[in-house]
Amino acid sequence: MLHFELLRAFVAVVECGGFHRAAQRLNLTQSTVSQQIKRLELETKRPLFRRTTRSVALTDDGEMLLGDARRLLQLEEAARQRLGAPRLSGTVRLGVVEEVAGGSLPSALGRFAALHRGVKLEVQIGVSAELIKQLDAGRLDVVFAKRPLGTAKGRLVWREPLVWTAADTFDLIPGAALPLALYRERSVSREAALAALQDGELTWQIVYTSPSLTGVRAAALAGLAITPLPESAVIAGLRILNAEAGLPPLPDLEFAIYEKAGPDKAAAALAAALMALAQGPSRPTI
Numbered sequence: 001m002l003h004f005e006l007l008r009a010f011v012a013v014v015e016c017g018g019f020h021r022a023a024q025r026l027n028l029t030q031s032t033v034s035q036q037i038k039r040l041e042l043e044t045k046r047p048l049f050r051r052t053t054r055s056v057a058l059t060d061d062g063e064m065l066l067g068d069a070r071r072l073l074q075l076e077e078a079a080r081q082r083l084g085a086p087r088l089s090g091t092v093r094l095g096v097v098e099e100v101a102g103g104s105l106p107s108a109l110g111r112f113a114a115l116h117r118g119v120k121l122e123v124q125i126g127v128s129a130e131l132i133k134q135l136d137a138g139r140l141d142v143v144f145a146k147r148p149l150g151t152a153k154g155r156l157v158w159r160e161p162l163v164w165t166a167a168d169t170f171d172l173i174p175g176a177a178l179p180l181a182l183y184r185e186r187s188v189s190r191e192a193a194l195a196a197l198q199d200g201e202l203t204w205q206i207v208y209t210s211p212s213l214t215g216v217r218a219a220a221l222a223g224l225a226i227t228p229l230p231e232s233a234v235i236a237g238l239r240i241l242n243a244e245a246g247l248p249p250l251p252d253l254e255f256a257i258y259e260k261a262g263p264d265k266a267a268a269a270l271a272a273a274l275m276a277l278a279q280g281p282s283r284p285t286i
Contacts, residue, residue, distance in 0.1 A: 002043060004076050007069040009036035010048065014066060015158045017252070018056055025156050077276045078111070088266040089118035095131035095143040096123060098213040099230050100255060105144075112273045119266045127187045127211070135258055141267040143258040144274055146188040154256030157275060162192055162250040164241040165217075165234055166226040172245055178204035181219035181227040184211045188253065193228040196248040 012022035013033065023030040041048050048062035058066065096105065113121060124131070128145035135143045147154055172178070178197075182190045197204050208219040213233060220227040221237050230253050234240060241247055257271050 179225040181225035
């Protein structure tokens with residue numbers, strides 16, 4: 001019988017890209033997470049990870065287990081909430097970045113609303129910096145946003161690569177200034193891209209700005225520019241520009257949950273539901 005705590009550690013290592021960050025998410029020591037993975041491998045009688053000194057990767061058996069582990073954890077979380085859900089009331093104001101506003105997020109919010117019928121949800125879509133500013137000002141209760149790699153604020157939900165993308169038909173012209181489509185306002189993706197370019201020798205210019213993911217992605221799809229996107233936001237018609245294109249590498253993106261100081265029970269319950277969302281079969285990407 002597979003224990004949920006072992007499956008939870010397994011999924012966390014996969015989602016976080018390593019044992020150290022998985023331990024941070026689970027509020028455990030790294031050695032405890034390593035022991036849990038060893039126990040799981042003993043129970044399954046299969047090696048689940050290929051480990052090197054710099055990274056971990058799933059084996060074929062690990063890939064097969066991952067989908068089942070996510071589904072089991074989602075079922076366990078749903079059952080736990082149904083049986084132990086407190087009677088909550090009030091209004092929770094949620095801020096969400098566009099990168100996580102689609103996919104499984106609406107259904108997760110629907111499940112939360114059905115479970116806590118006395119709670120009213122107000123959802124605002126925006127960029128990370130503005131949402132966190134509103135949280136600090138007391139105008140939001142919970143924020144699901146990006147954060148710069150390595151910062152400690154917020155509770156880490158997952159991390160994923162930030163990649164350079166362009167239309168399938170877009171050609172880089174040697175010697176020409178690199179056209180960029182970026183968020184209009186200060187954002188984690190924009191600042192990471194500009195920092196990477198400023199450390200290199202490429203010439204570039206910002207030719208298109210937008211306040212939204214949809215806008216910068218549309219510019220890339222139209223062939224007007226290249227744009228940095230979370231890997232999960234790359235859609236049909238776009239391609240990832242690899243190292244052969246001569247572009248500087250980008251850091252990973254981290255997505256985190258932020259809560260106001262002293263959250264009430266309804267806000268804390270929503271934050272916990274959003275943390276559990278990362279253990280589901282699909283991330284809330286768009």
